[in-house]
Amino acid sequence: MAGRENRRITDVGTLKAFAHPLRAELYRLLCVQDVATASQLAEHVDEAVSLVSYHLRRLAGHGLIEEAEPQTADGRERWWRPASDGVSIQDADFRDDPGKSAAHLAATRLFHDQRADRYRRYLDERATWSAEWNAANLDVESWMRLTPAELTALKEELRALLQRYDERSRAAEAAGETEGREHVALIQYGFPFRV
Known part of the structure; x- marks a missing residue:
């Protein structure tokens, strides 16, 4: 895929x-x-x-x-x-x-x-x-003060990082390197809130 x-x-x-x-x-x-x-x-x-x-x-x-x-x-x-x-x-x-x-x-x-x-x-x-x-x-909760532009930039950087890991793992599996691999879900939320 x-x-x-x-x-x-x-x-x-x-x-x-x-x-x-x-x-x-x-x-x-x-x-x-x-x-x-x-x-x-x-x-x-x-x-x-x-x-x-x-x-x-x-x-x-x-x-x-x-x-x-x-x-x-x-x-x-x-x-x-x-x-x-x-x-x-x-x-x-x-x-x-x-x-x-x-x-x-x-x-x-x-x-x-x-x-x-x-x-x-x-x-x-x-x-x-x-x-x-x-x-x-991985169980992380972070608190930041960002602008919409900064949150968008963070989102794009995280997407790029996830894409690199996905491509790396797919290449390793295609090469037969399956030992120790499991399915992993990484769920991200980034949203504004007021206190």
């Missing part, structure tokens, strides 16, 4: 299709696994294959995922992959209409809740991870 740009979601129809709880989770799983069948994904989300297939077709209908090359000789299996390296959803694309703004807010809340659930799951399972992984865990 390396080399394909993020897909910027700018229309409310695609946003609503993507912001369904199961579809958002299926999309994340596909991003992690690169390619998968509805059956494989259904096992992860504990849902019926027919339901997962329906939601995958909805994601595909909005260009968020696409059919992938078959990974086995079984012609009955339909393989899927993300259509881009990720998605980008920006507030500015949904501010011009109260309905669009409400849809964006609802989607943002859903994504936040799913991320928080994923971190809570890690905390609940922390005892099953090695001391090395627990020491590597």
Whole structure:
């Protein structure tokens, strides 16, 4: 998947299709696994294959995922992959209409809740991870006084840094260096607040 740009979601129809709880989770799983069948994904989300297939077709209908090359000789299996390296959803694309703004807010809340659930799951399972992984865990909260331009610059620097690590890890995996690698989620929030 390396080399394909993020897909910027700018229309409310695609946003609503993507912001369904199961579809958002299926999309994340596909991003992690690169390619998968509805059956494989259904096992992860504990849902019926027919339901997962329906939601995958909805994601595909909005260009968020696409059919992938078959990974086995079984012609009955339909393989899927993300259509881009990720998605980008920006507030500015949904501010011009109260309905669009409400849809964006609802989607943002859903994504936040799913991320928080994923971190809570890690905390609940922390005892099953090695001391090395627990020491590597990143849990940081920083307080700064910035301008919008400074926060934007910080965001861009963090994106560039994450991109370098992603490219490095993909190259290492392509070279067969998989020992000790696990999936890692890094979630960032940077927002203004008043006291």
